[in-house]
Amino acid sequence: MNRLDRPPHEKVISLSLAGKGNFVSKRSKFIQILWHLIEIFIINNSLIVFSFPRIFFLRAFGAVIGENCLFLHPMRVKYPWNFKVGDNCWFGRDAWIYNQEKITIGSDVVISQGVFLTAGSHNVSTNMDLHVAPIIINDGVWISSYSVVQMGVNIGKSAVVTPLSVVSKSLEPMGIYGGNPCRFIKNRFS
DSSP: OOTTSSOGGGOOOOGGGOOOTTOOOOSOHHHHHHHHHHIIIIITOTTOOOHHHHHHHHHHTTOEEOTTOBOOSOEEESOGGGEEEOSSOEEOTTEEEEOSSOEEEOSSOEEOTTOEEESEEEOTTTTOOEEEOOEEEOTTOEEOTTOEEOTTOEEOTTOEEOTTOEEOSOBOTTEEEETTTTEEEEESOO
């Protein structure tokens, strides 16, 4: 019996069928490799304790970074040309911006340590093709430590995501949300 003809309870998707889906890299392989080296030696380097080298190289590779942002800690950014950040934002240690599609972050936003923002995922029910969708994080948002924000999510103004949460759907403004899946807990400002 062919492995694709198995009954649903035995079905396995062959990873050989996976494709790029709707992902477009937008830069040459050379630029991607060059960025990867910069990411290793500058962006994700814990010996660098200042924001300006990270901001300089992010901007040089196409990121839009506002004023007074703090990038003091090692982090990862997959594609800086898909990264836009407003003013007065803070990024914690080991934040991971996996932006196969545009990730837009407003002003006065905190992305705490270990946060994972991913603008892509795979089609788990057919052929494992990669699918991407932008993430929008509006002004005043705080995404607490070790939370995950998935593709296509829009987090409303001044919302808070509590630690270890998984955000797979858009969140309304001014709320505190938490859990897996992320749910409304209470209003931020009473």
